[in-house]
Amino acid sequence: MRSDGVATGSTISVGASSDQGETSNTSFITNDAITLTAKVYPDVNDVGEEGELYVVLRTTVNGEKVFSALNDGGVWEAWNASLKTLPSAVYVESLEEVEEILIYSGTMTTGERRMYVAYSLFTEEGKPVITTSLSPFKFEVTLPGRWRTESLEWIQYNFNQTEKFCDDPQGVCAGWTDTASQDCKDNYTFGILSKNTEFRQKYEKCINDIVFKPYVSKSPSRLIQGPLQVMVANAVRLQALGWDTPSLVEPVFVAASDVPSGLIDELKKGLSEAEKYLGRWGPLRVYVVGNLLEPALPVINDFCQKNYTGESIDYCINIDQGKDMREMATIYPGSNGFEQSSYGLDKPISSYALNPSSDSENLFSWSSGVDPDMEGSVLAHEYFHVYQGRYNIYRGGNESTPVGWGMPRWFEESAATYFQIVLGEKLGWQFRSDMDQQMKEVVNTVFNFRNRFPGVSIEDLETEAGTKRLQSYCQLCYGQVQYDYGLIGIRMLALKTSDDTVFFNYYKASKVNGWMKAFEIAFGLTVDQFYQELESLLRKPIPEQIEALKRK
Numbered sequence: 394m395r396s397d398g399v400a401t402g403s404t405i406s407v408g409a410s411s412d413q414g415e416t417s418n419t420s421f422i423t424n425d426a427i428t429l430t431a432k433v434y435p436d437v438n439d440v441g442e443e444g445e446l447y448v449v450l451r452t453t454v455n456g457e458k459v460f461s462a463l464n465d466g467g468v469w470e471a472w473n474a475s476l477k478t479l480p481s482a483v484y485v486e487s488l489e490e491v492e493e494i495l496i497y498s499g500t501m502t503t504g505e506r507r508m509y510v511a512y513s514l515f516t517e518e519g520k521p522v523i524t525t526s527l528s529p530f531k532f533e534v535t536l537p538g539r540w541r542t543e544s545l546e547w548i549q550y551n552f553n554q555t556e557k558f559c560d561d562p563q564g565v566c567a568g569w570t571d572t573a574s575q576d577c578k579d580n581y582t583f584g585i586l587s588k589n590t591e592f593r594q595k596y597e598k599c600i601n602d603i604v605f606k607p608y609v610s611k612s613p614s615r616l617i618q619g620p621l622q623v624m625v626a627n628a629v630r631l632q633a634l635g636w637d638t639p640s641l642v643e644p645v646f647v648a649a650s651d652v653p654s655g656l657i658d659e660l661k662k663g664l665s666e667a668e669k670y671l672g673r674w675g676p677l678r679v680y681v682v683g684n685l686l687e688p689a690l691p692v693i694n695d696f697c698q699k700n701y702t703g704e705s706i707d708y709c710i711n712i713d714q715g716k717d718m719r720e721m722a723t724i725y726p727g728s729n730g731f732e733q734s735s736y737g738l739d740k741p742i743s744s745y746a747l748n749p750s751s752d753s754e755n756l757f758s759w760s761s762g763v764d765p766d767m768e769g770s771v772l773a774h775e776y777f778h779v780y781q782g783r784y785n786i787y788r789g790g791n792e793s794t795p796v797g798w799g800m801p802r803w804f805e806e807s808a809a810t811y812f813q814i815v816l817g818e819k820l821g822w823q824f825r826s827d828m829d830q831q832m833k834e835v836v837n838t839v840f841n842f843r844n845r846f847p848g849v850s851i852e853d854l855e856t857e858a859g860t861k862r863l864q865s866y867c868q869l870c871y872g873q874v875q876y877d878y879g880l881i882g883i884r885m886l887a888l889k890t891s892d893d894t895v896f897f898n899y900y901k902a903s904k905v906n907g908w909m910k911a912f913e914i915a916f917g918l919t920v921d922q923f924y925q926e927l928e929s930l931l932r933k934p935i936p937e938q939i940e941a942l943k944r945k
């Protein structure tokens with residue numbers, strides 16, 4: 394077809410391959426080295442003439458169409474679909490009967506693509522008369538993952554009811570793997586999951602037998618805003634009260650009577666080592682809940698009395714953290730805890746409540762000499778949260794936190810875990826203290842996670858809104874992995890700068906600038922650039938990632 398409508402005797406054929414032309418294909422993944430080739434048979438009247446070849450690509454990503462054209466430097470440039478501005482890809486002094494061109498060779502980003510190849514006789518100026526193939530060559534590039542390679546029992550549920558979470562016309566975004574139990578298939582519910590703790594505990598693990606199609610992410614705004622008035626007022630007040638200056642007051646431990654004293658000693662050792670590294674921040678009260686209800690009650694009482702005033706004390710005991718602490722003592726296995734910054738009090742305090750050591754039967758799994766340093770290491774992690782809280786003086790944004798101020802959960806958590814490992818390594822602890830080993834484990838975990846939930850990254854957890862959006866898609870899918878995923882990111886930042894930058898410089902900058910600006914100041918790159926660098930690291934083969942995360 395010629396752009397001036399005159400009939401032509403030319404034909405054009407296009408091929409795409411990911412094995413250097415062995416076999417032609419129309420479906421690729423982002424890891425593939427894609428080779429695009431074309432054969433142009435010019436009209437007999439044009440053979441021997443001076444000519445030009447053109448290549449145009451129409452890419453559709455999540456419903457949006459973008460045109461790009463290949464220029465003579467081999468680069469795809471954005472094109473406004475006007476023939477006047479169409480760059481030529483190849484200049485040919487004398488057109489042969491067949492012109493074979495290698496259009497492109499390399500990886501491509503995700504999207505549905507249509508490729509148009511054309512030629513024209515060379516014109517010095519003005520619009521060239523372009524001859525192109527009648528129908529474009531169609532191919533698509535997607536994220537890799539198990540959704541593409543495994544035979545799944547697709548779940549007949551429309552995940553795209555409220556918005557587009559995956560690129561499927563019926564909203565079928567996930568499937569059961571062949572390891573899924575019938576119990577899971579019958580009882581696991583989609584949409585917003587039941588709030589009932591025991592139900593959640595029972596079916597939570599079913600998510601491990603589900604594989605998802607690529608997630609359609611939504612990037613949060615990165616236009617940093619100023620703090621709200623209430624935040625500024627809090628900053629002034631907290632600084633006047635010494636919230637952000639080290640404290641001389643010794644930390645106080647309040648423990649339930651069923652907690653073994655040796656365990657408390659380990660916790661104290663961990664806290665004291667963390668204090669040596671980070672300084673003493675307080676007043677701090679540490680509340681240790683055991684595995685029985687009765688002995689937990691006086692601990693809960695003290696917690697609520699010291700962290701609240703007036704009517705809020707009863708609310709704390711009966712409904713809020715009091716309930717959490719009772720559940721810690723009676724339901725939850727493993728070790729749990731939460732940090733509480735009671736910055737609104739006349740004399741602000743930090744508290745930390747934990748249930749350090751219980752097995753799946755809710756019995757103490759701690760005994761002297763078994764897993765030494767574990768409890769201390771965990772408390773060092775938690776103390777890091779207390780430390781973080783002390784640099785957070787612009788408080789009170791809550792739901793409407795201005796862009797750039799609320800520290801993302803992945804950053805908060807993985808920095809604490811990173812601290813735990815660095816401290817353990819420095820002190821020769823036996824628990825979570827071998828950085829290279831830890832990196833090896835998280836790289837594998839995150840690799841598997843990306844295979845099951847392609848397109849989901851820590852960027853999706855940057856804001857509360859983003860977290861809720863992801864939650865409404867795949868529920869607790871990110872729960873286990875957010876710390877691991879973030880930990881790779883923190884390690885990358887530490888290797889780029891230093892551990893001290895991660896533990897000290899960043900917080901000094903964040904106190905006055907909020908997290909996003911402080912991130913740029915401390916690490917020398919924007920949050921956007923960071924996510925891109927992390928993504929390209931995570932696309933590498935596992936051994937290369939592990940190598941890149943070792944200290945040189």
Ligand SMILES: [Zn+2]
Nearest residue numbers: 774778806809
């Ligand atoms: Zn934590």
